[in-house]
Amino acid sequence: MVGAGAAAGIGVAAWGNSELRKFELKQVTAPLLAPGTLRGADAFRILHISDLHMIPGQDTKIAWVSALDALDPDLVVNTGDNLSDERGVPDVLRALGPLLNRPGMFVFGTNDYWAPGIPNPVTYLFGARRTPSYVDLPWRDMRAAFIERGWQDATHQRLEFQVGPVRLAAAGVDDPHHDLDDYSLIAGAPNVDADLSLALLHAPEPRVLEKFAADGYQLSLSGHTHGGQLCLPGSRAVVTNCGIDRERVSGLHRFKNMLMHVSNGLGTSKFVPLRLFCRPSATLIHVTERDA
Template sequence: MPLLLTPALAGLATAAWGYSELTKFELKEVTVPLLKPGTLRGDKEFKILHISDLHMIPGQEEKIEWVSALSDLEPDLVVNTGDNLSDVAGVPDVLRAVGPLMKYPGLFVFGTNDYWAPRPVNPFKYLWGAKREPSYVDLPWRGMRAAFMEHGWRDATQARHEFQVGNVRLAVAGVDDPHHDLDDYADIAGVPNQDADLALALLHSPEPRVLEKFAADGYQLSLSGHTHGGQICLPGSRALVTNSGIDRKRVQGLHDFGPMKMHVSNGLGTSKFAPVRIFCRPSATLLRITEKAQ
């Protein structure tokens, strides 16, 4: 009997540890030299706060408090790459979490867990990398979108935007969630404005077929989430699967994608049906965009 109990107890201990990791939030920081010399006119950097995959469930007070406190970073721009919800009643807590961030300029694109509620997950299907069909149970995303926009955040879902923040002129394009083929790149295709200082590409899931088009059009930096950094990883945060078309080595963090830089967020939550993280803590990232060396 003890021999039979040992694997079960080890599994329970691992699950308990993985559950405890859900609130051990981390702030990652990376420096990316993308701007032409002189763009910042004496400023040190242009700060982009990248958040993703809140997967909010009512009552997640530690997450709300931690995300709210990110406003102290005083970012120049906030980018939210979707999957804000994991419950039909999650919108008020999403707005509590990001409320202090909405005093800064912001952009967002949505993922399928903004539109439709999560569904129970077969863990073996996840580990095999099989795509899971959405539940098609509607979430109240329209009200959340309206609240974001009323506070000045721009919806980059199937849209292009050009605007200036401080000394930096931005050209931004985004698509709807490509993981479930909701995107149509033709809507936003074409090179970014050549007068822009920084060209950003936004998408929820880092699907190579879309990233290739952004890179070919000349975007400098893509921002995405969806992968949860692998969520179930080996020591060293080495992902077992990516739940997307991106390779395991680029499932999280800053990488090259051809001539374009690509940042994939670990995300800040998980589906309420898979509340565990192994060697892959939830995180947001502060990207410090600097001038290139002369």
């Protein structure tokens, strides 16, 4: 019996590891724009990327992410945790390469700032936050490369810019999962003249989502949860690794008066290299006009 159980465990681990390279593109529709905003276009397309957790040599991931440029998104939003290794920055830039030529915004997560540590599975399953390793990653170089290519850092910033016919108002905070956020730096309603208002945060912590919703933002974008990563059949999450409920661990949902999109991410910590019933993904969000 022990031998059979061990063999089954090895089989599950092997399958879970193979799932890391079976990337999926998800597509959702958010009818948020006033009639006439798009001037005849069918949608404003936002490509939401999160949680790359890049490790050197992940060539399949690099090729898949780079090929997303063929979707011709109007805006790219990256909600952090790009790194899982101190040598990962060059491969992050290879993966995002053509997408960095498009209008984009980003916020970081703690796994951009500090290297991942070996997790305690008991702590994880019971929802306790792990203390960061505080081993520095080269996030400054990555940030500089993003900005040099034209992406905007939304961390504790209020941004206003136009992409095609759509006037955008956006704001973001630093990673709420480890209390790096300071909402007072961006507090207040988005510009009333904006066609679309976006809220960026790495971890979908309700205490911060409530503030964005109260200020009137239309759509929040976050990652961090990995969709549960080790799920039951049907992608039913066991844990969320943050304060959001399991039913909203990934995908497009409503949070009070705001829509929220949670990416289940494109990678994992290098110390937990498997996914169960939760394949890695990016999402193309079709922001359409509301009914007249």
